[in-house]
Amino acid sequence: QKEVEQDPGPLSVPEGAIVSLNCTYSNSAFQYFMWYRQYSRKGPELLMYTYSSGNKEDGRFTAQVDKSSKYISLFIRDSQPSDSATYLCAMGYNTDKLIFGTGTRLQVFP
Amino acid sequence: DAGVTQSPTHLIKTRGQQVTLRCSPKSGHDTVSWYQQALGQGPQFIFQYYEEEERQRGNFPDRFSGHQFPNYSSELNVNALLLGDSALYLCASSLDTSSYNEQFFGPGTRLTVL
Numbered sequence: 001q002k003e004v005e006q007d008p009g010p011l012s013v014p015e016g017a018i019v020s021l022n023c024t025y026s027n028s029a030f031q032y033f034m035w036y037r038q039y040s041r042k043g044p045e046l047l048m049y050t051y052s053s054g055n056k057e058d059g060r061f062t063a064q065v066d067k068s069s070k071y072i073s074l075f076i077r078d079s080q081p082s083d084s085a086t087y088l089c090a091m092g093y094n095t096d097k098l099i100f101g102t103g104t105r106l107q108v109f110p
Numbered sequence: 111d112a113g114v115t116q117s118p119t120h121l122i123k124t125r126g127q128q129v130t131l132r133c134s135p136k137s138g139h140d141t142v143s144w145y146q147q148a149l150g151q152g153p154q155f156i157f158q159y160y161e162e163e164e165r166q167r168g169n170f171p172d173r174f175s176g177h178q179f180p181n182y183s184s185e186l187n188v189n190a191l192l193l194g195d196s197a198l199y200l201c202a203s204s205l206d207t208s209s210y211n212e213q214f215f216g217p218g219t220r221l222t223v224l
Contacts, residue, residue: 008150032210043114043200043215044153051210088152095204095211096143097166100152 003027006089006101015110019076023089023101026070032095033065035074036088038103044088048074049095079108112137114203114216122222123191131186131219135203141165142184143213144176145200153200159184160206188221196223 006023013019021035031052036044048063050056050072056063062075072091076083086103115134123129135142141160145153155168159178178184182203188195198220202213 004152006152036215041217043202043217045215046212049210049212090152095213096141096158097155097168098145098153098213099155100145102150102152 001026003099004089004091004101007104008102010105010107012107012109013079015079015081015108017079017108019079019083019106019108021074021076021087021089021104021106023072023091024070025072025091025099027099028067028070029093030091030099032092033063033072034090034098035061035063036090036100038086038088040085047087079106081108081110084108114201114214116199116201116216116219118219119217120220120222122224124224125191125193127191127223128187128189129191129221131188131199131201131221133184133186133201133203133216135182135184135201136214139203139205139214140182141204141206141211142178142182143202143204144184144186145202145215146170147198147200147218149197156186191223193223196221 034049035047038044060077064073088103089101090098143158144156147153157167198218201216204211
């Protein structure tokens, strides 16, 4: 069993939809939870990070961490074609060694 | 600020050869981590360098080695290349603090082993 599980998709939604991306994990010691966005032929860029449990909002993006269920989510409101990318969840005991999910490919069509 | 830069962009090698990849961290950063991203997979942590020493290592064989220079730039060396080493190699830099250290990723080096 992988430490971090993420549905690879692809997920295809119309412009303006609310997108929900999720990851589950097995290691209860993880304290840091991140979401990265990766465009084709580019390196990952950090979207959101959360320490321990709770919610965090930044513009159209909301990250949620439920440590009791070992489940994290990223919500994207009013999705745009420019949001089309691969979304990677990542987590760790600290922020040095990150464990990534496989990534979910998202396509937002006009 | 140029951000994290990596060279070369692409590289083609044959099995058994050796390869060296290079990374320059973001200005002001002192820590460099290397990740391997196979096609359709998430990045996997190889190792991290801080103060010219390997600080943490992932589950990679000794064929993978690295170095950090006094100017904080870093190299990743892979010996005896295997077909399975074909991947995107990502370098990430951060500033070592007592709390959250955001990792900034470079664009990667795409290695193809034939």
